[in-house]
Amino acid sequence: MPPGLGAAAAAEALRRDGPNAVPEERPHPLRHFATRFWGPVPWMLEAAIVLQLALGETTEAMVVAALLVVNAAVGAVQERRADAALEAMRARLAPQATVRRDGAWESLPAAMLVAGDVVKLGLGAVVPADVRILSGEVALDESMLTGESAAVRAGPGAAAHAGALVRGGEAVAEVTATGPRTFFGRAAELVRIARAEGTQERAMVAIVRLLAVINGAVVVGMLAYAAATGMELRRVLPLVLSAVLATVPVALSLAFTLTAAMAARALARRGVLLTRLGAVHDAATMTVLCSDKTGTLTRNDLAVAAVAPLPGFTEADVLALAALASSDSGPDGVDAAVRAAAVGAAPSRYAAATRHAFLPFDPARRFAEAEIASTDGALLRVVKGAPAEVAALSGAALPAEAEALARQGYRVMAVAAGDPAAPLLAGLLALGDPPRPDAGELIARLRALGVRTVMITGDGPATAAAVAVAVGLRGEVRGRETVTDSAPPADAVGFAALLPEDKLRLVRAFQRGGHAVGMCGDGVNDAPALRQAQMGIAVSSATDVAKSAAAMVLTEPGLGGVVAAVEEGRAAYRRLLTYAIGTIARKVELVLLLALGLLLTGHAVLTPMLMVLFLALNDLITLSLSTDRTTASARPAEWRVPVLLMAGGAIGLAGLGFTSGTMIYGVHGLGLGTEALRTLTFLAVIFATQAALYATRDARAVWRSRPGGWLMLSSALGVAAAVGLAMTGTLMAPLPPRVILGLGLATVAYCLLLDAAKRWAFPRLGLD
Known part of the structure; x- marks a missing residue:
């Protein structure tokens, strides 16, 4: 593993080359001020001035001109303040990068990267600068750079350009170019701040x-x-x-600018950041909130609560195998919980196994896998993921314990290991994630505000139903097969076992039913649904891609920020x-x-x-x-x-x-x-x-x-x-x-x- 740059060398390179950002071109203040005299409203006042001068009413013309100038000046000042507020939010939403400095990994703003830095690329990340892959392999989505929708595999020696999205895999890479020196320049801005026209403004213009x-x-x-x-x-x-x-x-x-800017500042004090001012007005119209379960309705404090080994394996074996099929680092809560449980487990015959390859969890396949070499030199395939998918790989029937554990509200995972073509089902893991203590109260407050909360999760229906009851959602939890192009059932309080593409379909179905939809998301695959929703909400643990697609970013876990946005809106x-x-x-x-x-x-x-x-x-x-x-x-x-x-x-x-x-x-x-x-x-x-x-x-x-x-x-x-x-x-x-x-x-x-x-x-x- 390369040690990376030292702090002193990185500081010198940053001073010499500048930050890893493309300077934004801004018009001259006077030229920008002059644009405030061009438009329908200024034209009407200017026409009045001309007419008054034609009538010889010089004093009246001067008063109208003064009104025009004062209106332009006040507008320019307030627009500058609104821009400053958005710039402050942009700074707080700045993308982060995992960088190796002085031999240790740390998280830094992507703008501080310099050529020669060693960075880690993982699922859901945005490539923060032009890099060269040193080890590992990633699948890159460069559609926003090249227009090509197919993912590109990049292994050791391959180049990856700033702005590409990591769709799968993990890799360590060296930064080769930053800021304006990158291949595509500013073709992709990581966090977009825009001022979209809201429904209220369109209504007022029509009036x-x-x-x-x-x-x-x-x-x-x-x-x-x-x-x-x-x-x-x-x-x-x-x-x-x-x-x-x-x-x-x-x-x-x-x-509209003043009202939205005041609300945006109030929301920032309450831990909610807006990526566009019009989001304030959109929050007011929301009638349905599609809320993710983990970290929003639950604490995201995962821990292994139970291990159910199958014949031929021990609890320690199941934990050791699960740890081998987990990421060594990163924010994934499931992998962190598995690693923590494996460290404290009894000795296992797989404890000395070495991992040759690793593919992180893929939402489409619903499992992660690794290739390991056991102590006798045999190559084994280890799979960890959703019980139904892992059982299907092994060709075994799903144990009854899986459903029983799910009904208790646990997130259940299966582990298999053995021959790459047909690994044996080794056992089950039950991970507990208790509901947030304020979830029920906040859902009730949203209900009082006329907002229906619908839980969405990739967990199975039994687990989802138990969590729904715990947070006060009374009704039926449906499976992904019920997510169609028509309006969703009125009695559904949750949808379970969803894939990323199902979330987009669900948002569209609610919108066809006449609802204004808020959508919570955190991953790169949630971006289409976040963009489709009237109010895309990136939760506190969201990736940079999710933040760029959302209208609102929460800085604290839970639904408190959503309630604040609705109230302020x-x-x-x-x-x-x-x-x-x-x-x-x-x-x-x-x-x-x-x-x-x-x-x-x-x-x-x-x-x-x-x-x-x-x-x-x-x-x-x-x-x-x-x-x-x-x-x-x-x-x-x-x-x-x-x-x-x-x-x-x-x-x-x-x-x-x-x-x-x-x-x-x-x-x-x-x-x-x-x-x-x-x-x-x-x-x-x-x-x-x-x-x-x-x-x-x-x-x-x-x-x-x-x-x-x-x-x-x-x-x-x-x-x-x-x-x-x-x-x-x-x-x-x-x-x-x-x-x-x-x-x-x-x-x-x-x-x-x-x-x-x-x-x-x-x-x-x-x-x-």
């Missing part, structure tokens, strides 16, 4: 597009009315501009639901108010300047919803656009009633002139929007749900700014304090009425 169409129809109606009444174009254009500004979703993208859903309903309500209220104001007064009741002030004081302030204190919904998130349109439209009409009533009272009750009426209408819109926000942010009564501190502070500052402008006559006509006070009292009454209507309507619409 805004629909509202834009409705608002466009209203604008056409305004133009038709103006043409019919002979209104001058110069009087019509400000009205059209106000209507256009009313449709601009200034804070839309920021709302549902809380984020509640915040975005409030934002969505508020957005719909504002668009409906503002456009109809402009049309109604035109009919009642013959002019625009909100000028472009007032509309811009509203956007600045309200849309950007409501971003503080991302920090609002809220509770997780008791049911999975479901973005039903018609229901949201109904709720938002109703609230918008209620707001229209409040603001138009205020406007009519201002004309007939207070005798206000045109400019003062515009100020009153502006304040009424500001007050009504804030009232609707607090009335709808929680399904409970408004006085039973305490808002977040930042939300209350931003609301107070926004309302105070609007009142200050109105009282001092800045950018608008002044209003007497008594009028503003009366409007404030009317707003409180409106908020309470809206809250009462919400408590009746929201449960019936499924928005509670």
